[in-house]
Amino acid sequence: MATPLEKARRDPESTKARILQSARRVFGYYGYHGTTTRMIAQETGIDISTLHYHWGDKKDLYEAAIIDITKDLKQKLIAVEKEIRGLPLAERMAIAIDRMTDYLFEHPEISNLILLRYISKTRYEGNLDFKVTEFTADIARSMGLITDKKTLSTRVSMEVWAVMNSIHTFISGEEFYRSITRDSHEEYAALVKETLMFIHIPAFTAREARQT
Amino acid sequence: MATPLEKARRDPESTKARILQSARRVFGYYGYHGTTTRMIAQETGIDISTLHYHWGDKKDLYEAAIIDITKDLKQKLIAVEKEIRGLPLAERMAIAIDRMTDYLFEHPEISNLILLRYISKTRYEGNLDFKVTEFTADIARSMGLITDKKTLSTRVSMEVWAVMNSIHTFISGEEFYRSITRDSHEEYAALVKETLMFIHIPAFTAREARQT
DNA sequence: TCTTCCCTCCATCAAACGATTGAACTTATT
DNA sequence: AATAAGTTCAATCGTTTGATGGAGGGAAGA
Secondary structure (H helix, E strand, O other), rough: OOOOOHHHOOOOOHHHHHHHHHHHHHHHHHOOOOOOOOHHHHHHHOHHHHHHHHOOOOHHHHHHHHHHHHHHHHHHHHHHHHHHHOOOHHHHHHHHHHHHHHHHOHHHHHHHHHHHHHHOOOOOOOOOOOOOOHHHHHHHHHHHOOOOOOHHHHHHHHHHHHHHHHHHHHHHHHHHHHHOOOOOOHHHHHHHHHHHHHHHHHHHHHHHHHHO | OOHHHHHHHHOOOOHHHHHHHHHHHHHHHOOOOOHHHHHHHHHHOOOOOOOOHHHOOHHHHHHHHHHHHHHHHHHHHHHHHHHHHOOOOOHHHHHHHHHHHHHHHHOOHHHHHHHHHOOOOOOOOOOOOOOOOHHHHHHHHHOOOOOOHHHOOOHHHHHHHHHHHHHHHHHHHHHHHHHOOOOHHHHHHHHHHHHHHHHHHHHHHHHHHHHH
C-alpha cells in the first residue's frame, strides 16, 4: 500500500508531485505561516481546490513536504557515505562537506525547512515524531565518530548536529549574506566550503591524534 | 530627539516597553507571520488597539523588536570584549563562548529573531538596512582576528558568522533537541558549551600556531 | 452513445486577521 | 474646578485566509 507521498515521488510529472515541489520551495522560503495555500497553487499553476483535492489541508501538505525533504537528504547522506568510506578522517570530512554543500545549494529549501523546524514553531501542534536520532547516527557513522548505532552518545550527536547546522545556516543565509558582500553565488559557495573545512576539520583530527 | 524605541528602552515598566518585550518573545517564537498582534496584546495583558496606539502597525513593531535585540546583543558583545581583552586566543574564545551562551540562554528570542531573519523571508519588503558589517567587525576584533575595522575581509567575517550562528542554532534549537534527548536545561547548556569549544577553538589556535 | 471515474476550476463560506473609530478614563496643568 | 493631553478599551470594519460544494471536462470502457 503506497502512501500519497510515495506515489508523488515516483511520478515527478504528476500534478500531485508538482504541488509538492512548489510547497517545498514556498514553505522553505516564507515558513509555514508565511505561506498561503494560494501562493503554492499559483506557483504550481493550478487552482487552490485542486491543491486541497490532492493533499488535504495545509498542515498535511506541509508535513508531506517535511518528510519529502528528509528522505532526499537521507538518500544523499547514504550516497556520500559510500563515497568516503575507508578514507582518512580529514579527507572524509572534506569530501563530505564538499558534496553536501553542493547538493544543498541546489536544494536550499531542504536547509531552510530543517532550520525552520528547529527555530520557529507553528501554532498547530505538529505530530511529526521525527527519527532524528537514527538520522544523526547515520551521519555520525559516516563521519567515523561511532562504529555502530548503539553507542551514539548525546555528546557525539551534538557534534554532528553542530556540523550539519553550520552547513545549513550558510545555505539558508546565502541571500542575506550576499546582500551585504555583493559576492556572486560562485564566490560565496567557494567561501562557504573553505570556511566550513577550516572550522570543522581541525577539531576532529586533533582529537583523533590525541586518541592514537 | 528620542525615538519611540529609545524611550521604551529607558523605562522598562511602561506599557510601551512591556509590549516590546512581549513582541520580542512572541515574534521570536512563532516568526513574523506566525505571530498575530492579538497574541502580543494578550501576552502583554492589553487590548490590540493599545498596541497599535503605541507602535503603529505590525511591521513597525517587528522592526522595533529587531533593532532592540540588536542593541542588546551589541551591548553584551562590547562587555565581553572588555573582559577578554589581552588574554591568549584559546582562553579568549572559551570565555567569550561561555558568556555569550549564558546570555543568549537567558534571552533566546535574540538568537531566534536573528536566525529567522537569515533563513526566512517576510512577505513584506523590509527596509531594515542592517549594519551587519560593522557588527561583524566588532566580533572579529574581539576575537583578535583583525586589529582595526578596515581590514575585515569576507573570509574573516565568514568565520565570525560561522561561530555566531553555531551558538544561535544551539540556543534556538534547545526545545527541539531536548525533546529528543530528554536532558535537563542544565545538562543541555553544559553540553552546548563543551561542544562549541571543542569545535571552534582548535581551528583558530591551529592557524595562530602556523602563523607565528 | 452512454456511463463511470478522475481531475480541475469557479464561486463561495466562515473564521481569523490587521487596523481604526469613538467613547471613557487618568493624569497633569491652570 | 475646569481644561487639555495622554492613554486604554469595546466594538467594528474591510480584507485575507483555509477550506468546501458543485458544475464541467476528458479519458476509458461498455
